[in-house]
Amino acid sequence: MLMIRLRNLIALVAGLVVLTACATSPTGRSQVILKSDDELEALAAKQFAEMKASMPLMTDQATIDYIACVANHIVLALDEPHSQMEWEMAIFDVDAVNAFAMPGGKIGVMKGILKAxxxxxxxxxxxxxxxxxxxxxxxxxxASRGSFSEVGVQVAAVLLGGGNQGATYTAYEALKAGEALGIMLPFSRAQESEADVIGLKYMAKAGFDPRQSVPLWQNMNAEAGKAPAEFLSTHPSSERRIDQLVGQFSVTLPLYNDAQTAGDVPNCIAPE
Ligand SMILES: [Zn+2]
Incomplete structure (x- = not known):
């Protein structure tokens, strides 16, 4: 049953209308965008639903409220059209130190991320x-670059770690399908760096202290030996990453200060 479903999904991808387009990323990097956003978003929605059905979802309300509080503050601080998108977040009761994003605004956060x-x-x-x-x-x-990545599959498998064998297998298959579709391929170094730079602006505009990104990535590296994270699969070396973050403080600290002045002072309470 599962295999048939995977084959159908892959056939669907093969049938995608290919649009040739050159685009520019928010930091001015030229991008090759070949896939239809609508098609990718539809596939991601299906994939995300499958992950929610096959991986344990967080039930502790304090943890859900805490993570949702932080996410809401950031989404509210986004510019249009992104502030108008229907963002959806799933919090998984999984120990892996990880999080992921899919086209269309699907964000997954593993409980284990709170260790870092x-x-x-x-x-x-x-x-x-x-x-x-x-x-x-x-x-x-x-996805426009195309090729199926074995490394990606390994990352997906590690991401899930231990747990119930049957459930893990199903989730693993779901992730593998996502990668075959190009939805969950590990990102490139250039993309990781760019997500750091843009993400830092987002957090600062929402009133979170961008300087805290440095201990975050240090914690993430310390946790890496235990459970590789999305962030570390193709990450810039940790020193370079931290240098880059510090280099952005001249831009992001004023944003943070403006948010504070405007009264945007988030107070999301971490669970005990
Ligand atoms: Zn990333």
Whole structure:
């Protein structure tokens, strides 16, 4: 049953109308965008639904409220058209230190991310980064490059870690299908750097302290040995990443200060 479904999905992708287009990313990088956003978004929605059905969802209300609070602050601070998008977030009760983004505004956060994101500002750095992957159309750019990635499959498998064997397998298959479709391929280094830069602006505009992105990535690296994260699959070296973040403070600290002055002072309460 599952295999038939996968084949159907892949056939659907093969049938996509291919649009040739050159685009420019929000930081001015030239992008090759070959896929239809509408088609990719429809596939991502299907994929996301499958993940929600096959992976355990968080039930602890305090944790849900905390993560949703941070995400809402960031989405409210986005510019149009992204502020008008229907963002959807799923919080998975999975220990992996990870998060992901899919076309159309689907964001997945694993509970384990809270091991690295130790306060609301650090969590905002993660969510801002994921939202930036969406707004910069990174999945489309990645899918346009095409090839199926074995590395990606490994990352997906590690992402899930332990747990119930049957459920894990189903989720693994779901992720594998997503990668075959180009929806969940690991992002390139250039895309990761760009998501860092854009995400930092998003968090700062929402009133989160961009300086907290530095300890976040340090924590993420410390956790990497235990469970590789999306961020680390193709990450810029941690020193370069941190240098780049610090280099953005001259731009992002004024945004943060403006938000504070305007009264945008988020107070998302972390669960005990
Ligand atoms: Zn990323």
């Amino acid at each position: 994101a130790r306060n609301q500002h650090q969590l905002a750095a993660v969510i801002g980064h994921e939202i930036a992957h969406v707004t910069a159309r990174h999945s489309n750019e990645r």
